[in-house]
Amino acid sequence: MAESEPEQEPEAETAGDAEPQVVERDLTMSRAMVEAIAHEMREDEEVFYMGEDVADYGGIFDSTEGLLEEFGHDRIMDVPISETAYIGAAVGAAQEGMRPIAELMFVDFFGVCMDQIYNQMAKNTYMSGASVSVPMVLTTAVGGTYNDAAQHSQTLYGTFAHLPGMKVVVPSTAYDAKGLMHNAIRDDDPVVYMFHKRLMGIGWMPAPDGPKTPVPEEAYTIPFGSADVKREGEDVTVVTLGLHVHRALEAAAELADDGIDAEVIDLRTLVPLDTETVRESVAKTGHLVVVDEDYRSYGVTGEIIASVAEDRLADLEGVERVAVPDVPLPYSRPMENEVIPGAEDVAAAVRSVRSTESGAE
Template identity: 85%
Template sequence: MSGTDPTPSADAVTDGGERPLTISRAMVEAIGDEMRADEDVFYMGEDVADYGGIFDSTQGLLDEFGHDRIVDVPISETAYLGAAVGAAQAGMRPIAELMFVDFFGVAMDQIYNQMAKNTYMSGGNVSVPMVLTAAVGGTYNDAAQHSQTLYGTFAHLPGMKVVVPSTAYDAKGLMHNAIRDEDPVVYLFHKRLMGIGWMPAPDGPKTHVPETDYTIPFGSADVKREGSDVTVVTLGLHVHRALEAAESLANEGIDAEVIDLRTLVPLDIETVRESVSRTGRLVVVDEDYRSFGLTGEVIAGVAEEGLEDLAAVERVALPDVPIPYARPMENEVIPDVEDVETAIRSAAGER
């Protein structure tokens, strides 16, 4: 049975079977639990077996489950994602990993015209209970084809649930829920948050995680920091950048509330509206592209039901350009803590 969602803080006392874990270890733990409970769950992707995933997304699973259930595949996203769709429709529960979310274009037909639509196209006679995982995000100079987030792209296309954890606690609970879901779930993990040795994570994503399994319901945003002056809405890496900005600005007398959406589909706009009804000011922070994306959707969702509550609105996002390789240029386009602070100050200045 699944537990509840108490969402402990990163400095919570370790008891009741809780231990500090990185996001990668929390994901692996959830996957392993589900594979032990259900023989129909298996994991497939490039370098996920002997190598353990280049972002440690399957580290240690091969030793327990073997190559029949932790499956290395050729560099052919079209083939293995199509195979995953077929396996799901046949009653299995595959987890298929795209090494980088940028590669989704190679298998767009399998993802959107098959995985996302086959339940609808079959009149509900076919279900596709699979998880598509992928690494997202920049900040480590891997250029335009390996550095995007793109969760807004998947959220825009009907038929898929979209999950983006920012902490180890959330990563485990959301993974359990994703594997058990009867619909296709796109589970996107930020490279910078995984806690792997060659890519240091910021403070924050490593949290205490219960040993027992639990689920976090989709469409349930989490208030990571309470505040009264400005509502800051974000997800993934930028939850931690927003929290850092909020703590800094507290010294200036600006009290920012930070909301982690955790899932884009379904989107918990009610938690955002409730917060804005108290603060009157909204800042949306996103590592995805600015145009036609999350920032505009959240602002519109608030304005549709609570326009009178909005005294100020700011959005911080990636400009509509390919992500540069050169470190100074990448740092320029990906929002940082200072960018978030500037937006919060601007919104608070309207008081």
């Protein structure tokens, strides 16, 4: 299995023959994202950020906190509540050589501006015969667990990954958030950067243990299409992303007390997708559980299972998937907790798959 990217120290800029000094601090995911954005804005005047409540307010999930003070309203721009207009403006700016970052406050709002995202941002390079590129980042908050009902609580990873032309990034830790953001801004293709609001580390929405990690001050990139093995194990492979990386790790700790050694893989990006790391893990464990906060049908869980079955079907002794049922996300806290998988659901799926000698669900 390939070595995990977070274990590699980034190169620091040094003067003369001085030894590189890598300074790490514990950062929340929001601070790590802002640090990467600020660095790229200092390095390239063509990088700017636009969205609703991203300037004076600093982003409702602290996604731009502090950037206005350094870069001003010309480069940190609040926009009217017209997603179609400003996403379209970002596409045009990108095609003219700028590198915009456009924030869609909630991924649920994609319906308002899907023509700009899918028929313009994702397709214009292809439709123009590569005479234009669209080097822009679409950032957006995803996920439930804070009772904001059906129109503000979806993840929709699979929706964007299903549509060709866009790279799709889903960080789960501060370290990954910074490295993936650097890579996203520098990429010459459109990137959808989906951050889970529960992982951002904002005061009014406490994060679980795990997303706040040591982060180097220096700039570094994490390549797209490079999954990370967050926990090695021998008995079962658990594949997931975003918030559910931490819920899977919690389940793995519980399962270890019962003598079940779970390997937890964080996909980090859906497009491109690192199927090789998943397949190698399944070849070792023989059992696969895929966990996702997106809807169960036609989504990420099915795609991962299919990609393994196409190449490693003989290795599979059992498979389970854990996802949100095909219902709108409820406002009621008990009902929302019922439909969004928890660590106990992951643990139950692992126990089930371990008791199944062959076949899929």
